[in-house]
Amino acid sequence: MKTIRFSRLFIPTAILSVLLIVAGLISYAIRGFNLGVDFQAGLIQEVQFAPTALSLTYAGRGNASVSMNRNGLDIVISGSGVEGVTHSFPFAAHRTIGALGDALTQVDDLGVNIAATAGASTQWLIQSAQRSPVLGAEPYVFHYLPDTLPEIPIEDVRAALSPLGTVSVQVLGADSERRFMIRMEDSEIEGGKGVPAEKIISALEERFGEGGVAVTRSDYVGSRFSKQLSDQAGILMAATLLLILIYASIRFKPQFAIGAVLAIAHDALIIVAFVTWTRMEFNTTTIAAILTILGYSINDTIVIFDRIRENRRIYPDELFVLTLDRSLTETLSRTIITTVTTMLAVLSLFIFTTGSMKDFALALLVGMISGVYSTIFVASGFVNFWDVQAKKRAHKA
Numbered sequence: 001m002k003t004i005r006f007s008r009l010f011i012p013t014a015i016l017s018v019l020l021i022v023a024g025l026i027s028y029a030i031r032g033f034n035l036g037v038d039f040q041a042g043l044i045q046e047v048q049f050a051p052t053a054l055s056l057t058y059a060g061r062g063n064a065s066v067s068m069n070r071n072g073l074d075i076v077i078s079g080s081g082v083e084g085v086t087h088s089f090p091f092a093a094h095r096t097i098g099a100l101g102d103a104l105t106q107v108d109d110l111g112v113n114i115a116a117t118a119g120a121s122t123q124w125l126i127q128s129a130q131r132s133p134v135l136g137a138e139p140y141v142f143h144y145l146p147d148t149l150p151e152i153p154i155e156d157v158r159a160a161l162s163p164l165g166t167v168s169v170q171v172l173g174a175d176s177e178r179r180f181m182i183r184m185e186d187s188e189i190e191g192g193k194g195v196p197a198e199k200i201i202s203a204l205e206e207r208f209g210e211g212g213v214a215v216t217r218s219d220y221v222g223s224r225f226s227k228q229l230s231d232q233a234g235i236l237m238a239a240t241l242l243l244i245l246i247y248a249s250i251r252f253k254p255q256f257a258i259g260a261v262l263a264i265a266h267d268a269l270i271i272v273a274f275v276t277w278t279r280m281e282f283n284t285t286t287i288a289a290i291l292t293i294l295g296y297s298i299n300d301t302i303v304i305f306d307r308i309r310e311n312r313r314i315y316p317d318e319l320f321v322l323t324l325d326r327s328l329t330e331t332l333s334r335t336i337i338t339t340v341t342t343m344l345a346v347l348s349l350f351i352f353t354t355g356s357m358k359d360f361a362l363a364l365l366v367g368m369i370s371g372v373y374s375t376i377f378v379a380s381g382f383v384n385f386w387d388v389q390a391k392k393r394a395h396k397a
Contacts, residue, residue: 004329007321010381017266017378024273033275033282042184045200046217049152049178049208050126053097053116053144058135060109065134068127068142073100075107075135091122097144110135115211116144130201130215143214151175152208157182160207164199170281171354179216233287240291241265244298252305255386256379260301263371263379264294270370271363285356286363293367300338300375304331308383320387324380339372 058064062079072090087107094100098118105112124144127133131140154171157180161167168183182200204213241261248257268290275282307327315323343365350361 002329003322003325004332005325006328006376006380007325007384010377010384013373013377014381017374020273021266021269024269024276027273027276031276031279034279035282043182043200044217044219045182045215046172047180047182047201047204048126048143048145048214048216049180049204049212050143050145050149050214051116051209052211053120053125053142054101054104054112054114055139055141056104056135057111057113057137057139058109059111059137063134064110066127066140067133068125073125075104075110077107094122096120097122097125113139120144120146126214126216128214129217141211143212145178147176149178152178154180156207157204160203161200164203167200168281170356175354233284236287237268237290240294244294248298248302248305251302252309255383256305259379259382259386260298260305262382263301263374264297266374266378267293267297267367267370270374271367274363274366280359280362281356283356285360289360289363289367292364293371296342296368297371297374300335300371301379303334304328304375304380305383307331308380321384324384328376328380335372335375339368343368 056066060077062077062082064075064077067074067076071092072088072094074089075087076084077087078084089100089103091100094103096118097114097116097120100122101112101114101118104110124146126143126145128141128143131138133140154169158167158169161169161182164184166184170181170183172179172181184200201213201215205211241264244264245257245261248260252260271286271290271293274280275286280286304327307330308324311318311323311327311330312320315326318326346361346364346368350358350365353361
């Protein structure tokens with residue numbers, strides 16, 4: 001087998017890596033991360049664009065509350081002077097919204113107004129979390145999502161919310177589900193206090209139609225929690241590098257351990273640079289992608305280091321740089337095959353998914369390419385640099 005002289009490229013690739021990392025750090029210093037909903041303090045709302053199916057009101061004695069699960073809908077009437085009773089309406093017995101509405105009218109003092117097609121399936125019903133489930137004079141609205149509704153582009157949602165200020169929008173689930181996560185930072189909330197949940201819904205209904213937005217989740221994340229999450233992400237990255245350094249130091253010589261840590265730190269910085277250049281959202285999914293790449297990269301590095309150690313035993317009198325080139329050449333086919341087969345699986349994720357999963361797959365693709373590059377040229381290049389410097393010190397001594 002002809003040995004490929006990878007060592008001739010150690011210096012040029014080192015210069016290239018430094019330039020890429022410096023450019024990424026400059027981009028981060030100037031523009032920073034495009035922080036996702038996980039690392040910003042403020043309001044989080046999950047909405048689903050679905051028209052109104054039916055609305056309920058209650059004008060009787062006591063309190064009436066409504067709850068729904070995948071099996072059916074329950075009306076619970078309780079309170080002072082009222083005997084507690086639960087009216088259950090299983091979807092198996094009421095398969096259409098029309099049939100469910102007729103059954104609901106049998107409850108005393110319960111007003112029912114059906115807005116959907118009577119033949120629509122009750123399996124399409126969605127309960128909004130925007131209001132308290134206690135029924136009263138104000139209509140409590142249920143939504144439904146038939147499978148004939150068109151998809152809503154995320155660009156249209158962002159355009160509808162643009163008058164409110166800086167708002168982050170993220171797709172949830174499949175496009176056909178018409179679900180989105182909306183995030184408004186603390187700085188965009190009036191006085192840093194009042195949460196404008198109603199303003200968000202009003203802006204969306206003005207663009208997509210009144211009664212066509214269901215709130216499936218509404219939370220407020222404080223600045224302390226978001227800062228804690230950011231700190232934990234940094235600690236997690238530092239702990240990963242430290243543990244890999246300890247592991248590689250035990251299994252190999254110190255120069256190999258330092259080379260391995262430099263390689264995975266290089267991969268993390270390359271992904272960070274890529275995220276800042278492309279303005280991809282930096283969220284917990286991005287952290288997961290970086291940690292996945294670190295594990296993938298260190299595995300490849302350990303395999304090559306094992307081969308270097310074996311070849312040093314077989315060819316003890318050979319120049320170290322020649323042993324390095326021999327080991328890289330012998331493991332090259334394994335590296336290419338493993339990387340390509342993994343990339344095929346990740347590529348299918350990138351093609352057939354959307355939202356944060358698509359970004360996750362894209363970060364993995366970039367990270368795997370960087371991982372192969374860093375294993376060959378960064379980790380091995382540093383080990384070779386260490387050996388050259390050690391020989392120079394020995395010669396001077």
